[in-house]
Amino acid sequence: MTVTFLGVRHHSPACARLAADIVAAVRPAYVLVEGPADMNDRMDELLLGHEPPIAVHTGYRDPGRRHGSWTPFCDHSPEWTALNAGRAAGAELRFIDLPAWHPALAGVRNRYADAEARYGEATARLCRDFAVDDADALWDHLFEIEPADGLAERLAVYFDLLRGDTEAGPDDTAREAYMAHWVRAAAAHADGRPVVVVTGGFHRPALIRLAEDGDRSWPEVPRPPDGATARSYLVPYSFRRLDAFDGYQAGMPSPGYYQHLWEHGAAGAGRLLVEAVVARLRARRQQVSTADLIAARAAADALALMRGHRHPARVDVLDGLAGALVSEAIETPLPWASRGPLQAGAHPVIVEMIAALSGDRTGRLHRDTPLPPLVHAVLAVLGEPGEERLDLGEETGRERSRLLHRLRVLGVPGVLRTSGPSPAGGAELTERWELTDSDERLPALIEAGAYGVDPQEAAAAVLAERVPGADLDELAGVLLDAALCGVGELTGQVLDDLARAVGRAADLGALGRTLAVVLAMWRHGELFGTSGSATLGAVVRATAERALWLAEGVRGGPAPADLRRIEAMAAVRDALRHAGSALGLDTEAALGVADRIAACRDAPPDLRGAALGLAWTLRGHAAGDPGRAVRGAFVPATAGDWLAGLFALAREEVLHTAGVLELLDELVAAMADDDFLVALPALRQAFGFFPPRERHLIATRLTGLRGGGTSPWDLMRLDAAPELVAAGMALDERADAALRREGLIP
Structure with a gap:
């Protein structure tokens, strides 16, 4: 034997x-x-x-x-x-x-x-x-x-x-x-x-x-x-999943090339690789001439001869193509000289060469192949491609929403939510989904079948995988997904984990996201299936109090506005507005914290602006004279960051309090040209908190204030970016100054 x-x-x-x-x-x-x-x-x-x-x-x-x-x-x-x-x-x-x-x-x-x-x-x-x-x-x-x-x-x-x-x-x-x-x-x-x-x-x-x-x-x-x-x-x-250049753990790279090698031998594989590269480049309107093609083949043949190959090998063909088609210097090493995913900044021609090497073949199972129960369960109810509009005020709409969210959590391709409720939004009761066909759907469903026999069981198992080792931000995401998927038993477990994590949290931004999620679930319990949860209310209260405590301790000089920090203050505002009395939140204590932050020169500008906005919205008016508060806090170097915090929390108050918008226009207009140019990106970010309708209202009031016959629509539809306009104005001013200095203009 x-x-x-x-x-x-x-x-x-x-x-x-x-x-x-x-x-x-x-x-x-x-x-x-x-x-x-x-x-x-x-x-x-x-x-x-x-x-x-x-x-x-x-x-x-x-x-x-x-x-x-x-x-x-x-x-x-x-x-x-x-x-x-x-x-x-x-x-x-x-x-x-x-x-x-x-x-x-x-x-x-x-x-x-x-x-x-x-x-x-x-x-x-x-x-x-x-x-x-x-x-x-x-x-x-x-x-x-x-x-x-x-x-x-x-x-x-x-x-x-x-x-x-x-x-x-x-x-x-x-x-x-x-x-x-x-x-x-x-x-x-x-x-x-x-x-x-x-x-x-x-x-x-x-x-x-x-x-x-x-x-x-x-x-x-x-x-x-x-x-x-x-x-x-x-x-x-698929060949894409097999390819080492896509991060596949091991095996041969470039499966498309080796498929040609298997079917046509070394000589045929080299020829087909060149044809595939040229076809991809031409499909993307990259010019590849016959002379380039001849040069690439000649280089590959010469390299093969020099390296002792009877026919051009994979690297011979690739080196020949790179030499013929890439005329400028390449900053990163050629990817076929090592193993692993393509590096960022790879030359576009090199990217197309690697794609041609990989191939686009996807396998197909025999029609008699047994499939996991999950596949049959999903295909029976998924429906035809197209847009779906769900009314979440009805049980049938909520049940369909839960199914689609389960498929989203499972990573099933072709299932995309285009709009719907979010923690930061209001009680939106309409949800829109886009269902499309995808060759990757069946593999994804089969692989998800290892998690359970139906979408609810499988989604619950996937979400449970995300819990161990998750930080506060990640736990909030799991909690929201569990609620959207209708996985009630996991929701209770994650809430307990969140309650423990909140007490030791040190990241104000993560607390803000958590508060937005738990507050939305507390406010709209019928929508999320969390009505009457005492644990949820306790987490809302603990998170809001912890966020205020952390906010008062934040220190730092001028820096770009931290949007997550601003969103945390907005979440605190919403918690006090919508749950303060029901959950026993201390609004007066919160106002005291906000006033102290707003007056603290060591606090970051965006946080000071947000604190002023928080106090303004909770009181319904600014403490004292709003104009005096704005004028005292406005510093040209940090004006954009401060306004970002203020607008994010008190947008309507600023817009509808008499004289405030006009005062802001006065303060911005008084800025030196260099200060304005530096502050412009932050100012644009700040005014981005106003929706289009309110930006038009601001433009209308400003054009009326300044006169000159300019239309608000013209003001909102500049042909050039505001940064470019400001830079051009600054350049004009420097040119005029130089001309005056030399006595060329009066």
Whole structure:
């Protein structure tokens, strides 16, 4: 009996051909493949006749751990070709690795993660010896472009060298011991016929050693512990998700290129890559001439000859294209010289080259593939594409809203809310959604199926994942989502966590967001399903009091207005307005805090303005003379930041209190040109708190005040940006000053 151990690189066309050829040649009794052993009784499902790329998605949940991972297959995956060739040869097929949920794979998002990081020193030495940039170029140089003769022997030498004396960690040790047990059992049950074992090259040396002695009975497949849920389903996958340049954990980069290599060989792959790059660039109206194309191909051929390749390899073609199509200096390293996502600032031509390498193929499951209950539950009620308008005043509208919010929380593509209630808004009872078709919807629903059998259960599980370790801001987001999704049991748990977090919070902005959320839920309990919650009222009160206490201690000089800080003061205002008497909030104490902040020169300008606005709105009038208060607080250098706080909290009071708008116009007009130019961005931000109707009212009053026949609409529709106009005026003034100094103008 012979056991053939084939160590491979995942998603390698050369290894995929070799695996299929070996299985077809030896016609083994068993084909053993690195993969999740708990899928063995579903091998027929895996080989139904899908169109790769596809993947096995596994979701795992227990009280202490949640994990999701993938086992992907494409046409040129050695595991895939070995299984299909084994089925054709009549062999028994087995996955022999631990299930994806097992603790030994807890840190693995993708099972077929190549092991270069484990033997980086050996890989770096080989890269230096062969004068290539990285392990991907090294692999192409040694195996993908070279003839197939002796490939198995060369792979064995390569992986033996890389593994060397490397000590495997405890997770790899556990996996290798389990896989070796399967090998021993298959060898014992093969009745003298061959056995073929296909695993990642890193594991091959250990498996050869471990397979010699030990238990030869069939190993048991581990089962999830009590209280845990583990579900696995086949999902359509895509080349984009496979690609290392999109951040894929491991595997071959540029799956589109390797698909061409699989289908057309090295010469055809290079030609098709050039065509794909040119097509993408021309589709984006980038000029690529025939001369550019000839230059790129000539450069690729010359580089291949210089590097000892019979045909241009992937990096030869890419280097040739970059040399021919990118004329200016490139600030960042070429992405194919390393592994990982594209860096910010990559040249547009380089971005299109990487996209062409990646390809746009998306897999398709066979129509008889079993799908999780969640998919059927959602597709039965999702409805046709189009816009939906929901009346949240009716139970049917609220129930439909909860379903769509659950899908939003699950990350289902093509489900977008375009408008609706928000913590900062009023009691809006209309919600609008846009439903569109998406190729990514089915994979997303299948993967979400690991969380539950229906949208409510799945959304609750996803939200529960967000709770551990969440800060105050994140907890507020979970609370709002739980309420919108109608997950009542989670709402109570998160409220308890929030109540504890509020007492130790030190971030005024986070407190403000939390207060806005809990206040909205307290005010509109029928809408959010939180009517009569005493805990919610207690959190509103504690958050408002904590926010005021923190606000009084904030110190700092001139700085850009902090919008989150301003929003926190607005949330306090709303809490005092709408819940003060019902929840026993001390309005007089709050007014005292606001007056002290507004008068404190050490407090930031935006906070002083917000405090003045808070006191103004709560009293219904400014303390004392409003004009005197405004004039005393207005400092040109920080005027925009101070006004941002004031307008955010007391916009209507400023607009409708006699003489205040005119006073502000006087103060702004009196600013020196340089001061005005510096303050202009902050002033624009401040006046942005007024909606268009009120800005038109301001323009009407100002044009009436100044006269000159200017229309308010003309004032609001400048052809140039105000900053540009102000800069031009400043430049004119400096030019006039220079001319006067030289006596050229009076």
